[in-house]
Amino acid sequence: MRTSEYGMQTFENAQSQTVVSDRSTRCEMGFTILQGKGDIVVKHAEDHIDTNLWCHPQKSLAHRHQTFGRLTVTHFMLGFVLFWAVFLINRAAQAMELGEIPPRVELKGKLGGRLDGTPWSSAELQGKVYVLFYVDPDERDTNNEASDALARENFPGEKFQSVAIINMAATWLPNFAISSGLKDKQRRYPRTIYVRDYKKVLVNAWKIADDSSNVLAFDKKGRLIFRKDGRLTPEEIQRLIRVIRDHL
Numbered sequence: 001m002r003t004s005e006y007g008m009q010t011f012e013n014a015q016s017q018t019v020v021s022d023r024s025t026r027c028e029m030g031f032t033i034l035q036g037k038g039d040i041v042v043k044h045a046e047d048h049i050d051t052n053l054w055c056h057p058q059k060s061l062a063h064r065h066q067t068f069g070r071l072t073v074t075h076f077m078l079g080f081v082l083f084w085a086v087f088l089i090n091r092a093a094q095a096m097e098l099g100e101i102p103p104r105v106e107l108k109g110k111l112g113g114r115l116d117g118t119p120w121s122s123a124e125l126q127g128k129v130y131v132l133f134y135v136d137p138d139e140r141d142t143n144n145e146a147s148d149a150l151a152r153e154n155f156p157g158e159k160f161q162s163v164a165i166i167n168m169a170a171t172w173l174p175n176f177a178i179s180s181g182l183k184d185k186q187r188r189y190p191r192t193i194y195v196r197d198y199k200k201v202l203v204n205a206w207k208i209a210d211d212s213s214n215v216l217a218f219d220k221k222g223r224l225i226f227r228k229d230g231r232l233t234p235e236e237i238q239r240l241i242r243v244i245r246d247h248l
Helices: 052-053 057-094 145-153 175-188 201-206 234-247
Strands: 009-011 016-019 033-035 038-043 112-114 131-137 160-169 192-197 211-216 224-231
Touching: 112 131, 131 234, 145 234, 160 201, 175 192, 192 224, 211 234
Parallel strands: 131 160, 160 192
Antiparallel strands: 009 016, 016 038, 033 038, 112 192, 131 211, 211 224
């Protein structure tokens, strides 16, 4: 043990010195002060320890709080991203594939149904080629071009049928206002079957997009032959028309 040039008694070591007396050691001299329960360890600067943090406890505490906050936000964001990745992968794995008959669903009572109050079942999607529009009321104009293109084709009614199912739970609009508009449409387009889905039954059973405008087509045996979640491009509209013609 000897007295250092700063008036402190120290135990020498090849790499460090342990200070056992004066706590007023200055950090400017190229040392790092690490405080334990009773002693203060002074390590040489080449040990690459942040002298500023240990020499200034308030800065050290603030730095640790900031670091903890950043780590917490980072972990939250990673968890959020992973959750949605797993959710979307799982949803895609369960989604209907072309050539499949979708799980049977029935809309009646509190779940929905036709405009006249009678039930609607997906079991009806047989015997003809069906095109089904599943629409969020806020997206009702998204696929107008596809609807108009199908109307111009004037497919024979004994072989072709269109169905419009409204995702009533996907909008803030009141049900009575939507229903009133649907009744007007039913009068204008009597060949289209209009159905209400109050509880997103098809979203959950068929894994189709929510808050969107979806177009699906089924052959005479009820198998899926076309599907698009969202707006159809002009090329996709023409492909839909070709698929319908091929299965009439």
